[in-house]
Amino acid sequence: MxxxxxxxxxGWGNAGDELTLAVALRDLRENYGASVAILSxxxxxxxxxxxxxxxxxxxxxxxxxxxxxxVIHRLRRPFGWPAPEFDLAAQLASAASEFxxxxxxxxxxxxxxxxxxxxxxxxxxxxxxxxxxxxAAGVAVKTAPLGxxxxxxxxxxxxxxxxxxxxxxxxxxxxxxxLCHQLGIVSELRPDDGFRIREVMAIERPPVVxxxxxxINFHRQHGAAEEEQTAAWWRAVVExxxxxxxxxxxxxxxxxxxxxxxxxxxxxxxxxxxxxxxAFPEVDFRTACQRLMSYQAIITARFHAVVVAGVTGLPxxxxxxxxxxxxxxxxxxxxxxxxxxVEPNRTEPERIVELxxxxxxxxxxxxxx
Numbered sequence: 001m002x003x004x005x006x007x008x009x010x011g012w013g014n015a016g017d018e019l020t021l022a023v024a025l026r027d028l029r030e031n032y033g034a035s036v037a038i039l040s041x042x043x044x045x046x047x048x049x050x051x052x053x054x055x056x057x058x059x060x061x062x063x064x065x066x067x068x069x070x071v072i073h074r075l076r077r078p079f080g081w082p083a084p085e086f087d088l089a090a091q092l093a094s095a096a097s098e099f100x101x102x103x104x105x106x107x108x109x110x111x112x113x114x115x116x117x118x119x120x121x122x123x124x125x126x127x128x129x130x131x132x133x134x135x136a137a138g139v140a141v142k143t144a145p146l147g148x149x150x151x152x153x154x155x156x157x158x159x160x161x162x163x164x165x166x167x168x169x170x171x172x173x174x175x176x177x178x179l180c181h182q183l184g185i186v187s188e189l190r191p192d193d194g195f196r197i198r199e200v201m202a203i204e205r206p207p208v209v210x211x212x213x214x215x216i217n218f219h220r221q222h223g224a225a226e227e228e229q230t231a232a233w234w235r236a237v238v239e240x241x242x243x244x245x246x247x248x249x250x251x252x253x254x255x256x257x258x259x260x261x262x263x264x265x266x267x268x269x270x271x272x273x274x275x276x277x278x279a280f281p282e283v284d285f286r287t288a289c290q291r292l293m294s295y296q297a298i299i300t301a302r303f304h305a306v307v308v309a310g311v312t313g314l315p316x317x318x319x320x321x322x323x324x325x326x327x328x329x330x331x332x333x334x335x336x337x338x339x340x341x342v343e344p345n346r347t348e349p350e351r352i353v354e355l356x357x358x359x360x361x362x363x364x365x366x367x368x369x
């Protein structure tokens with residue numbers, strides 16, 4: 001019998017999500033030993049990263065509605081009443097989903113791993129379904145420090161409020177806690193689990209060789225506005241760095257080719273730099289985290305890249321475009337003088353050059369141009 005099941009936003013190639021899964025796995029094994037399993041939407045990938053852990057495939061069955069009911073729900077959607085996508089009873093009745101659903105029903109604890117997946121920017125109903133099954137079965141639910149919100153419609157707020165009422169909820173930033181307060185969800189504020197990286201892997205900044213590059217990590221952030229202007233800002237930043245003598249190199253903190261890799265390659269091409277300067281994405285989150293140590297500083301659109309940089313003292317420029325990233329990047333930079341959050345619509349590209357020069361002068365181990 002599985003006593004504890006981990007569930008969260010991992011499995012899709014984001015190095016930070018896999019890092020928080022590793023920390024959660026370490027924590028829960030202290031209490032439950034080998035009786036811990038990971039519920040995963042991509043079980044093969046999760047098993048490759050954590051080969052000594054039982055992985056339970058997550059295969060939810062979507063509810064099928066008659067056409068007339070789907071039309072009514074579509075008309076009501078703008079008013080915050082979208083059609084429920086999943087039926088709890090169907091998960092237990094279907095051979096495709098009964099194993100994972102029954103595993104949750106018979107465990108002692110469903111533990112939500114850290115990350116920012118509880119927002120309707122993503123597939124919120126799918127993430128909440130295991131929580132709803134646990135709650136219906138009287139199974140305890142507890143969370144790691146989460147990023148919660150933004151929630152853009154009334155239905156999402158109702159779903160979340162219903163799923164997390166009376167749950168031991170931890171959040172990682174002030175905006176998430178404020179949203180919980182609005183919904184009547186009691187929460188405590190704690191640092192993101194990524195700050196505990198040294199508990200699951202060895203990572204240190206090596207003696208820095210002269211003229212290490214500045215690591216550039218670009219992707220179009222969820223919920224961001226003015227994408228064309230933002231891409232132009234990133235290009236101007238890269239060009240300003242090169243003009244001022246800073247060597248640059250691209251890196252990925254997400255291993256889906258269409259994400260960080262292709263977008264950073266495109267950025268370098270537009271800045272008239274060779275695509276070969278962008279490192280190919282790493283399959284294992286541990287290698288992706290370690291790669292950060294090969295730069296004198298990083299400029300990144302990824303939250304957990306800033307977190308890992310902060311732990312090791314690596315200077316980081318955290319780029320935040322939109323409310324979703326503004327709150328989480330502020331939390332990533334908190335109490336870390338080597339990290340600085342910037343917003344493209346408020347920061348001139350030359351200011352990034354100044355910040356990197358300041359970081360270089362304040363560090364006894366970083367040398368640059």
